[in-house]
């Protein structure tokens with residue numbers, strides 16, 4: 582079944598939050614990709630790249646060790662635009678259903694004393710980390726999530742028509 586969505590996200594109106602990016606069939610199962618957006622695209626500074634790298638390590642480790650979620654997690658990684666992360670989970674949950682998980686994940690960063698896997702053996706650029714800044718961004722986003730828990734706009738993207746390139750291709754960024 583083709584599931585190419587006819588809409589795209591209007592990046593000029595995005596606010597931080599937990600959003601559905603895409604839903605895919607894999608065999609008989611569903612796999613859901615979420616955008617975990619920490620920054621307003623093009624309207625505020627992006628996440629420092631070293632802090633982003635540390636958040637990738639710390640939160641991936643948190644998710645893959647959580648007894649309730651570790652078997653559901655397929656992927657956690659940074660967006661190329663440095664405004665947030667991609668989370669891919671088995672199943673087909675609404676963004677609100679992973680609110681508690683994301684809040685716990687970002688709150689866990691505050692307690693991190695080391696960056697897991699930040700060694701030459703385990704990481705492709707192990708010197709490019711910043712634990713202090715990672716904690717700052719994580720605390721900022723956790724606080725935002727708590728203040729906006731009842732705001733439906735943090736769970737639903739503003740939509741626009743999908744961009745068609747000059748040679749007729751549909752544009753995708755993931």
Ligand SMILES: [Zn+2]
Pocket residue numbers: 634638703704705706707
């Ligand atoms: Zn790394």
